[in-house]
Amino acid sequence: MTGFFQSPQRVKRETEIKDINKIRSLRIGLASAEEIMGKSHGEVKNPETIDYKTHKPKFDGLFCERIFGPTKDYECNCGKFRGIKHKGVTCDRCGVEVIQSKVRRNRLGHIHLEMPVAHIWFSKGVPSRMAALIDMHTKVMEQVLYYEKYIVVEPGNSPYLGWRALHELKPLEVLTEEELQEVEDEYGPIDAAMGAEAIERVLENLDLQLICDVLRETIRTSRSQQKITKCIKRLKIAQDFLKSDNKPEWMILENLPVIPPDLRPLVPLDGGRFATSDLNDLYRRVINRNNRLRRLKEVHAPEVIIRNEKRMLQEAVDALLDNGRRGRPVKGSNNRPLKSLSDMLKGKGGRFRQNLLGKRVDYSGRSVIVVGPNLRFHQCGLPKKMALELFEPFIIHHLEKLDHVNTIRSAKRMIEREHPVVYDVLEKIIKDHPVLLNRAPTLHRLGIQAFMPTLIEGNAIRLHPLTCEAFNADFDGDQMAVHVPLSREARNEAKHLMLSDKNILRPASGQPIATPSQDIVLGCYYLTKIDPSYSAGGGEVRRFASPEQAMQAFDHGLIKLQEEINVRFTTYEEVEIIGEDKDSGRPLARSLGMRIFIGEDPMPGLDLEDPTQL
Incomplete structure (x- = not known):
C-alpha cells in the first residue's frame, strides 16, 4: 500500500514529515513490484532474528542492521564507528549506516518471492475483487490459485477454440490435469497454467476500458435483473481501477514488504528468554518456504513437489496477511492463532481505532x-x-500569577500537600x-x-x-x-x-428528555399521599396554630408526613399560596407533606386532588 511506504532511495533521505499539519489527506492504493523494491532498504533472506549468544541481529535476517538501521544511536554493528560525528557514514566492515536508531521504526525491507503470490484481501474478500474482475467464480479461481486446476491463458491457434469458444471478456476455461492432457492429446498444445502466475497473466491481458464499454452495453440491453446486478458490481471495480491508476496485476505480489522491526519487536525476558511478535513467526514461515522453493528449483525437483511447495508458500503469505481467512489459522506454541497484519489493523484493538483514534488523553x-x-x-x-x-496546570498558573510560588516545582509541592490556598484558587478556577x-x-x-x-x-x-x-x-x-x-x-x-x-430535548424527536422518574416520582407521591391509618383516634384531625408548630411536631415524632392535619392560616398571603377547597372551605394542603411539596412558590393551577397532576 503506497500510503505506508517510506522514501525510495538508499541515499541520505528525509524520514520525517516536517509539518504534519499541512497534510490534507492520504491516499492508500496498490503498490507495484517495482515500487515495493524502490521503497525497500534491502532483501531479507535469512529467517533468523538475533544471535542468542551476542544478542545482536543476524545479517540479512528479520532484524538486520544493514537493512533496517542500527540498534544503538550512531553506532555500527562492529563498533568501528561511534558517535554523532560519523553521522551518515556506512561502515566498510559491517555495512551498517551510522544513524539514529529510530529509523528502525520507518525502514522497510522486502522478500523476493520465487513465484507470484495472490494478495488474500483481493482474492478471498466478499466480494472477491480479483474473481469479479476476471468474471470467474471465487471457488473456481481458488482452485487455480492453490494448484488444483489449470486455467487457459491463451488458446492460441489450436482447434480448441472450436471445441469450446472463448470470448476475451468471458471467464477463461478451467481444466483439471486430466482434462488438459486429453485436450492437448487431441488438439495440440495450448497455453494453460496454474497458480497466481496464471491469474497475473490473465489480469495483465485485461482491457479495462473495453470491459467497461461492454458491461455498460450489457446493463442497457439485458432484461435479467440478476445479470444486471452482477455487471454493475464488476463495472464498479473496473471503473475504480481506471480512476485510481492502479493496475489489476498489482493484486499479485512478486515482492513481499517486510514492516520495520520496531513494529514487531523482540523483547528480552528474565532468564535469557525472549518474547516476540507473532509477525516474526509468520515472516519466518514465508522465508523458510521461499528458500526451500528456491533450492528445489535449483536441483530440478519433480513438478509435483515444486507445485506443493508453491501452494505452501501461497498459504504462508495468506497467513501473514490475514491469518484464518482461508482454512485453519496458523497457531503458535500455546495453541493460540497468531496475529497477522490484518489483525494489527482491524477491529477495536487495531492500529487505527486503538492507537490513532483512541489515544489516552491528559486532563x-x-x-x-x-x-x-x-x-x-x-x-x-x-x-x-x-x-x-x-x-493542576491552571492551579499552577494562578499560583504563579498571585505570587504564591516562584517555580513550577514549588507549586506542585503545594498541590501535593493540599495547602488551603490551593483550594481557594481551585474554587475560583472552576467557577467559569x-x-x-x-x-x-x-x-x-x-x-x-x-x-x-x-x-x-x-x-x-x-x-x-x-x-x-x-x-x-x-x-x-x-x-x-x-x-x-x-x-x-x-x-x-x-x-x-x-x-x-x-440539552433538555431529544435530538431525534424533540420530546423532553429531562423528565422526573423513579425516586423523584416516588418522592412526590410519598409527600402528597394522605394515609388515614395515621390519623388520631376517633377520626379527629390534629390542629396546629402555624406551619412551624406542625413542623416541630413532626420533628418530635408526634405526627407523620401523610397524616391529615389542620393548620391555621397566619397571613392572607398563605391563604393565596395554599388555597382552600371551594365546597368545604378546608385548605388544599391537608398534610404536612403537601405543604412541604408546595413550598412558598407553588406552580399555578396545581390541583393536589387531581392524581394526574401529581
Missing part, C-alpha cells in the same frame, strides 16, 4: 457516579482529589470552567454533556438525577469519564452548546 478522570439531589441542573459534583489532578461528562457507550449526542463542577468530598462523581435519562445512566455502579476542555474556544463551546440545561 481526564473516571469514577463511579452517585445521585446529587442538592445540585442544580447544570452542575455536577467533582471530588476534590480528582479536581486537583484535572486542573465547565467539564465534560461522558458515559460509554456514547450512542447519541447527549451521551456527552458539559457541567459546571462543584467540589465535594469523597471519591464518587455526583450527578443530577434529571440528567440520567440522557446518559442512560443509573446509580448501581455506573462509571463516567470527566474531560477538561483546555482552550478558550472549547470552553465557550461547552458552556454555550453542551451545558446540560441547554
Whole structure:
C-alpha cells in the first residue's frame, strides 16, 4: 500500500514529515513490484532474528542492521564507528549506516518471492475483487490459485477454440490435469497454467476500458435483473481501477514488504528468554518456504513437489496477511492463532481505532457516579482529589500569577500537600470552567454533556438525577469519564452548546428528555399521599396554630408526613399560596407533606386532588 511506504532511495533521505499539519489527506492504493523494491532498504533472506549468544541481529535476517538501521544511536554493528560525528557514514566492515536508531521504526525491507503470490484481501474478500474482475467464480479461481486446476491463458491457434469458444471478456476455461492432457492429446498444445502466475497473466491481458464499454452495453440491453446486478458490481471495480491508476496485476505480489522491526519487536525476558511478535513467526514461515522453493528449483525437483511447495508458500503469505481467512489459522506454541497484519489493523484493538483514534488523553478522570439531589441542573459534583489532578496546570498558573510560588516545582509541592490556598484558587478556577461528562457507550449526542463542577468530598462523581435519562445512566455502579476542555474556544463551546440545561430535548424527536422518574416520582407521591391509618383516634384531625408548630411536631415524632392535619392560616398571603377547597372551605394542603411539596412558590393551577397532576 503506497500510503505506508517510506522514501525510495538508499541515499541520505528525509524520514520525517516536517509539518504534519499541512497534510490534507492520504491516499492508500496498490503498490507495484517495482515500487515495493524502490521503497525497500534491502532483501531479507535469512529467517533468523538475533544471535542468542551476542544478542545482536543476524545479517540479512528479520532484524538486520544493514537493512533496517542500527540498534544503538550512531553506532555500527562492529563498533568501528561511534558517535554523532560519523553521522551518515556506512561502515566498510559491517555495512551498517551510522544513524539514529529510530529509523528502525520507518525502514522497510522486502522478500523476493520465487513465484507470484495472490494478495488474500483481493482474492478471498466478499466480494472477491480479483474473481469479479476476471468474471470467474471465487471457488473456481481458488482452485487455480492453490494448484488444483489449470486455467487457459491463451488458446492460441489450436482447434480448441472450436471445441469450446472463448470470448476475451468471458471467464477463461478451467481444466483439471486430466482434462488438459486429453485436450492437448487431441488438439495440440495450448497455453494453460496454474497458480497466481496464471491469474497475473490473465489480469495483465485485461482491457479495462473495453470491459467497461461492454458491461455498460450489457446493463442497457439485458432484461435479467440478476445479470444486471452482477455487471454493475464488476463495472464498479473496473471503473475504480481506471480512476485510481492502479493496475489489476498489482493484486499479485512478486515482492513481499517486510514492516520495520520496531513494529514487531523482540523483547528480552528474565532468564535469557525472549518474547516476540507473532509477525516474526509468520515472516519466518514465508522465508523458510521461499528458500526451500528456491533450492528445489535449483536441483530440478519433480513438478509435483515444486507445485506443493508453491501452494505452501501461497498459504504462508495468506497467513501473514490475514491469518484464518482461508482454512485453519496458523497457531503458535500455546495453541493460540497468531496475529497477522490484518489483525494489527482491524477491529477495536487495531492500529487505527486503538492507537490513532483512541489515544489516552491528559486532563481526564473516571469514577463511579452517585445521585446529587442538592445540585442544580447544570452542575455536577467533582471530588476534590480528582479536581486537583484535572486542573493542576491552571492551579499552577494562578499560583504563579498571585505570587504564591516562584517555580513550577514549588507549586506542585503545594498541590501535593493540599495547602488551603490551593483550594481557594481551585474554587475560583472552576467557577467559569465547565467539564465534560461522558458515559460509554456514547450512542447519541447527549451521551456527552458539559457541567459546571462543584467540589465535594469523597471519591464518587455526583450527578443530577434529571440528567440520567440522557446518559442512560443509573446509580448501581455506573462509571463516567470527566474531560477538561483546555482552550478558550472549547470552553465557550461547552458552556454555550453542551451545558446540560441547554440539552433538555431529544435530538431525534424533540420530546423532553429531562423528565422526573423513579425516586423523584416516588418522592412526590410519598409527600402528597394522605394515609388515614395515621390519623388520631376517633377520626379527629390534629390542629396546629402555624406551619412551624406542625413542623416541630413532626420533628418530635408526634405526627407523620401523610397524616391529615389542620393548620391555621397566619397571613392572607398563605391563604393565596395554599388555597382552600371551594365546597368545604378546608385548605388544599391537608398534610404536612403537601405543604412541604408546595413550598412558598407553588406552580399555578396545581390541583393536589387531581392524581394526574401529581
